[in-house]
Amino acid sequence: MFCRACGYACPDGAVQCTQCGSPLTPTYYQQPNQNPYQSPPNTSGLPQINTGYNPQGYYGMRPPTYLAQAILVTLFCCLPFGIVAIVYAAQVDSRWASGDIQGAKSASDNAKLWSWIGFGVVAALFVLGIVINIIAEVGGPRRRF
Amino acid sequence: MYLKIRYSLWGLTVLGVICVAYTLYWHEPTANSWYPRCFLHQYTGLHCPGCGGTRASHLLLHGHWWAAVQMNPLLIIGLPIILAGCAWQKCTKHIIPGFSQIVLWIVLLFFAIRNIPSPTTSWFAPTDMNSKNLEQQK
Numbered sequence: 614m615f616c617r618a619c620g621y622a623c624p625d626g627a628v629q630c631t632q633c634g635s636p637l638t639p640t641y642y643q644q645p646n647q648n649p650y651q652s653p654p655n656t657s658g659l660p661q662i663n664t665g666y667n668p669q670g671y672y673g674m675r676p677p678t679y680l681a682q683a684i685l686v687t688l689f690c691c692l693p694f695g696i697v698a699i700v701y702a703a704q705v706d707s708r709w710a711s712g713d714i715q716g717a718k719s720a721s722d723n724a725k726l727w728s729w730i731g732f733g734v735v736a737a738l739f740v741l742g743i744v745i746n747i748i749a750e751v752g753g754p755r756r757r758f
Numbered sequence: 759m760y761l762k763i764r765y766s767l768w769g770l771t772v773l774g775v776i777c778v779a780y781t782l783y784w785h786e787p788t789a790n791s792w793y794p795r796c797f798l799h800q801y802t803g804l805h806c807p808g809c810g811g812t813r814a815s816h817l818l819l820h821g822h823w824w825a826a827v828q829m830n831p832l833l834i835i836g837l838p839i840i841l842a843g844c845a846w847q848k849c850t851k852h853i854i855p856g857f858s859q860i861v862l863w864i865v866l867l868f869f870a871i872r873n874i875p876s877p878t879t880s881w882f883a884p885t886d887m888n889s890k891n892l893e894q895q896k
Contacts, residue, residue: 681844687865688808688833691796696807701864703858710855723865739794746792 633684675709676721678702679728686731698724783819788888789811805872806833807865810884820889829884832868 621632630637680702687695701724708716787793798806814829827834840861847854872882 675853678858680861681841684837684840684861684865688811688837691798691806691808693798695830696865696869699858699862703862706853706856709853735797737799742794 674752676705676718677725678721679706679724681727686728690731690735692731692735694727694734698727698731701727779815779819782812782816785891786888787816788886803877805877805880805883807869807872809872813884813888817887817889817892822887822889822892825885826886829887830895831882832865836864836868 621630623631623637626702627637629635680697683695683698683702685695701720704720705717705724708720785793796809798804799809803893808830810830811833814826814833817823817826817829818834823834829860843854843857843861846852847857868882872880874880877883
């Protein structure tokens with residue numbers, strides 16, 4: 614397991630980083646050693662907010678929603694793929710809140726997939742557009758002769 | 759190694775943003791045909807949630823912030839708030855209840871009202887302002 618603060622490779626199961634001492638977050642499919650119904654220690658210094666009933670523990674184990682990627686694809690790629698990714702991102706949150714861990718994980722995978730599809734299709738179309746422009750630029754004047 | 763890749767990706771992103779901002783500042787999107795066009799708008803005539811984003815960024819870089827908001831309110835006001843929310847959740851390890859559902863509904867509603875009653879007459883559709891017109895009005 615790698616420390617999220619300093620990147621040091623710590624032994625698996627360690628609670629604190631052996632290099633810098635910051636707390637280590639287990640990955641979400643790994644069962645924590647502590648009581649799963651116990652809320653995590655608040656180390657952020659910010660007020661604790663109610664995250665609702667969560668059978669599996671806390672944020673560190675929730676699959677990523679890819680919401681930031683999805684919203685960027687929606688705004689910059691101009692195709693409906695981004696909206697599909699946001700729908701899946703919303704499903705990660707709602708399924709996780711209702712305790713459906715497997716469902717949240719598959720929704721997370723779908724959100725990631727559709728963000729990449731949106732990005733890939735638009736990148737391909739832009740490259741194609743540039744190539745067509747270059748061909749038109751190079752081929753255009755010659756046709757007049 | 760892992761951290762090196764991570765930092766170089768962030769560096770490349772910052773460099774890319776600076777290059778795009780430089781191009782956007784010196785070249786007016788409505789006056790140059792080589793800017794990328796919205797595919798959805800080109801083929802269906804509908805305004806997508808990101809339409810007007812290039813023009814809005816250009817106006818914002820020239821200091822016309824209210825004109826930029828009128829061009830695309832979701833990009834200028836909504837995107838910083840949404841990204842800040844995502845970053846807050848990631849940094850503090852706290853889940854904001856219903857955050858992604860709210861974002862989904864905001865985007866869908868914005869997409870709808872940009873095209874109601876029609877894409878050309880909607881209040882939230884991109885306007886036909888540009889920075890040259892705005893500077894002449896002053």
